Amino acid sequence: xxxxxxxxxxxxxxxxDGYVAIFSAVTNCAYTLPPIGALAWEFFDGDHSIDEIVNxxxxxxxQRSTLDAADLRQQISALAEELAxxxxxxxxxxx
Numbered sequence: 001x002x003x004x005x006x007x008x009x010x011x012x013x014x015x016x017d018g019y020v021a022i023f024s025a026v027t028n029c030a031y032t033l034p035p036i037g038a039l040a041w042e043f044f045d046g047d048h049s050i051d052e053i054v055n056x057x058x059x060x061x062x063q064r065s066t067l068d069a070a071d072l073r074q075q076i077s078a079l080a081e082e083l084a085x086x087x088x089x090x091x092x093x094x095x
Contacts, residue, residue: 004080005046005092014038027087033079036061040076046092050077 009025020038022031033041039060043053054073061067083089 001049003046003049003092004044004084004089006041006044007088007090010088012041022088024088029086031083031086031088036067036072036075037079040079044080044083044089046090050080 007024007026011023011025013021013023015021015032018035018038020033020041022033022041024030036057039057040053043056048056050073053076054069057072057076058067058069080089084091
């Protein structure tokens with residue numbers, strides 16, 4: 001199963017509104033994640049699959065959210081692919 005791992009030389013800053021700003025010293029680019037994306041970002045460590053990240057995020061937001069697991073999985077998968085394309089995440093295949 002493919003996992004995603006944060007790239008090297010990134011600076012992550014939590015903003016007051018719950019968003020997270022990420023800066024890459026390698027690509028000299030920045031990215032801003034909304035709160036749900038910021039939660040997912042914490043689990044892009046190469047050890048968690050997309051399904052595990054979805055479960056972790058749902059565990060944090062719990063009953064307070066109307067998030068559907070299938071929709072969230074699609075959003076997190078799309079985010080992972082976008083961040084990998086932008087060189088903020090590396091593909092890590094633990095098999």
